Amino acid sequence: YFQPQYNHSSGTMVGAEVLCRWIQSDGSIISPGVFIPIFEKNGFIKELDQYIWRKSFEAIKHWIDIGEDLVPLSVNISRISLETDEIINVIAGLKDEYNIPTHLLHFEITESAYINDQVQLIRRINEIRNLGFAIAMDDFGSGYSSLNTLKNMPIDILKLDMGFLRGTQNMDRGGNIISSLIRMAQDLDLSTVAEGVETISQADYLKSIGCDVIQGFLYAKPMPENQFENLVESAHKD
Numbered sequence: 587y588f589q590p591q592y593n594h595s596s597g598t599m600v601g602a603e604v605l606c607r608w609i610q611s612d613g614s615i616i617s618p619g620v621f622i623p624i625f626e627k628n629g630f631i632k633e634l635d636q637y638i639w640r641k642s643f644e645a646i647k648h649w650i651d652i653g654e655d656l657v658p659l660s661v662n663i664s665r666i667s668l669e670t671d672e673i674i675n676v677i678a679g680l681k682d683e684y685n686i687p688t689h690l691l692h693f694e695i696t697e698s699a700y701i702n703d704q705v706q707l708i709r710r711i712n713e714i715r716n717l718g719f720a721i722a723m724d725d726f727g728s729g730y731s732s733l734n735t736l737k738n739m740p741i742d743i744l745k746l747d748m749g750f751l752r753g754t755q756n757m758d759r760g761g762n763i764i765s766s767l768i769r770m771a772q773d774l775d776l777s778t779v780a781e782g783v784e785t786i787s788q789a790d791y792l793k794s795i796g797c798d799v800i801q802g803f804l805y806a807k808p809m810p811e812n813q814f815e816n817l818v819e820s821a822h823k824d
Contacts, residue, residue, distance in 0.1 A: 588814035646659065696723075722743035783804050788804070
């Protein structure tokens, strides 16, 4: 599944996050919140990671071959996949196999990955960046967020969780926090993506404080590949 990302100033689609949905035979969907923790516990998350990466490389290669207009895709790397050097060989192998422009694919990591062996984690992330792929830190602000992580982690994109702007209490404080985070990201030469944006007032506020990209139900819910392809095609025609 794909969830588009937009520049709120222009209304232009500028990217999409690749997501996983488990669709059962009766058409019902099992939430990632249910199966992802199980896969992390039993180790199958590494297989799922590599499946989604390959499907993303395949999609980009296919769109290039048919002359389709493209936007960059971002794919997730689980904390478990970052625990060994196998990840470097897998991503390098996919790069060689599909030979796509690396700027068309970003990899997202979660801040929780930084909790364990920080030295080896930073080395692995740098090796992925040396292959030409940008790295985004996902869900910053959704849980335990450390400024030390921003100081030490070699990332290119900061994805901000909209928890700061939800609810009815402490909205002013939440707005001040996210404004400060965006200014800090700009000072660190990081692009910013706000995910979970649901209202026009949230999007307008984010635009006013310099957030680059909006992702959330305000613009689009996650959608199957054929629906996403139609959306990209119609957007470029417009």
